[in-house]
Amino acid sequence: SDIFYPININAYTQTGAGVNTNNFNQGLNTVITVALNANLGGAALAFHSGRNVVKGLALINGTIDFLYEPGYSKSKGSNTVSGCFIGMGTDGTTPHQAGINIYNQNKNVIGGTTNDSRNLIGGGVSILKSDSNSVIGNYIGTTASGTVSSTITVNGVSIKDTSTYNTVGGTSVSERNLISGGAVGVAVSGARNHHNTVIGNYIGTTIDGMTALGNTSSGIVLSDSTHLNSISNNVIADNSNDEAGIWVDSAFSNTIKANYIGTDSAMAATIGNGNTGQYSAGIMLLNSSAKNMIGGTNASDGNIIANNNSFGISIQSTAGNGNAMLSNLIYDNVSMGIDVSGDFTVDINDNLDPDLGPNGSQNFPVLTGAYSNTTHVSILGTFNSKVNSTYTIQYFSNTVCDGTGNGEGKVVVGTNTVTTNGSGNATINAQFTAVVPVGRFISALATDASNNTSEFSACRIVKGLTTPTVTHNTALTFCEGGSVTLTSSLADGYLWSNGATTQAMTVDSSGSYLVTTDTVGLSMVSAATVVTVIPAPAVTITGITTICTGGSTTLTATGADTYVWTSGPSTAAYTVSPTAAITTYTVTGTSTSTTCTDTATQIVIVQTCTGINETASLHDVEVYPNPTKVNFNIVIKNPNFNKLKISLINCIGKEVFTSSDNNITKDYSKQIPIENLAKGLYFIKLSAGNDWEVRKLIVQ
16 A cells, blocks of 8 residues: 555554563563555555554565655655564464565654564565664564564665665664574665664574574675774674674775674673684675774774684685774684684784785784783783884783684783884883783784784783792891891892892881882882881990099999999999099990890099199190190190100090100190091090099090
8 A cells, every 4th residue: 555644553552452561581472463464465555755653563465665756755754663563473473574665765763662662573674775764672583582583584674775874773772673583684785875873783692682593694794885884782693604793795984893793792602603614704804895993992892702603803815904903802713813814824924014915914913922910911022014114002811822823812901002113123012900810821913004903913821920039137126236138039120118229238227128020011029028126225324434543433334224344243333443544444234125235335534633732743734625626735834744645535445646745845835636536525645754634625
């Protein structure tokens, strides 16, 4: 029937009919009581107008067509088909030949975002010369259970011949289509087809998104110069006996990102695409396909390409250049993760990369080592390609190495760039914050500025780094005044926590000391070595320190628990009767709780004491300036001797200066330089025969 004016067909108004109330993953419980059968085939309903609504019908044979033919049709656009069984009997299980065609009509919606709007479409949806149409929320190619094929082997959705900005699926779960059990899941073809989007669908699985129900051909086909289309966030699995999850044939500048190809969205199911043949893969590119982006620069752009029965990605020898493969997680595929040329063999790098072929037969990196600690990984290697050019190197880890010896990549470790020199060579020395266990394998891809990506490099097993240890030459707990030498077990790249940069260092203060070593660009830190310095007791000596000849004095030590005098008693008090002009006494005090010691010294001066009627000799002495910095003067008035010895003694009894004069005359005077003496207290001893005099001198 040809329909030229908008109508609303709602078969749910019929007795016994009921809309679907089940969620997407529960199958359909729709009850349809009205079936439309175009026995002779062709269009059962041909809408030559816009704003039509069709609900609740089962279309047994024929098609529902939305057409616009200038001069014949009245209007176009904004038609809706929802809650229908198209190409299926009212039981939701019996297949028939029926589908939906959209020709030169825009902004039509097949399905919807609510449970009651979900269509069951056995015969597919064809979009021709039409823009901005939406196919959302449907079961396409299955029975009402969503778990069994309808057995109608037609394409689920076909977009062709000047169709743009059409959308299959959506970003929300309510917009997801199930497209399984047919021929090609979604086919987009034609040089004038562009900016179409296939997003968020289950293609080749049942309604749970993880059980196989593949299409007999590829899950998605991009062909015949279609371009600028986006394929994203779909589960694409179990499709094709001898093709691919996504088949890209003479198509260019398309984006394929964030899809699950050969697994479910939880990356738990093994539901690979294709068979073991040369033209089977998770993604296949051939026949001049060029400038396609598989993945992207952001981690979220990467596709999961796993468990496929041949290649992960195959770029056949007939494909073009500029097909970038970035941030994809490619693992557990039966054959190579990426095969550039489709010959099941690893390409051979050549000096300066002059060879031609798909993706310019881009050289891959050569990794020489991979090392990890608990938080970082370091990757070393070389790269050779065209001179003075910058390349993106992307690194991956995997639990196993591919059977070819060249890896796949289950986890993206990191990305950096290298620039070749005038000889085409670059050094790889990359460090990333990433946990990569020892024993995993690292591989890498190279991509040039024109988006030509290489095959995977050879794998390198990850080795662990040695954590430095610290040894010490004496006990770590010692008394004040002691020290300990700490030594790093590793002999390169050390930095101590106190800033020292030698392998061994001596410390004399309490603290927690660590050493950090740098190997292949990674730091390893030792355990802390704790040094404890125990304070020493502060021993002092008190008592009279200047006595007359023949006298005595008692020196008393304090500040410790036990005492030992040098050449004296083991008591705090020591009575002495020195005969020399200057005598030094030393005592060592010990703390019984810590066994730490301290030593103190005291000088006792003995002077000749005279009565008032005795003749002055060395008693009329003047010393100035005192304190002093440079020199001091000694003046003796009216000496009664002609020989004089001058000695300068430090506070521990050591003679540091001596001078003798043997021709003393009236009013003796002498200047003595002391600029080379350390600051402190000194004693001046003047000796004339049996007589002596001691004076104190302070040097500043």
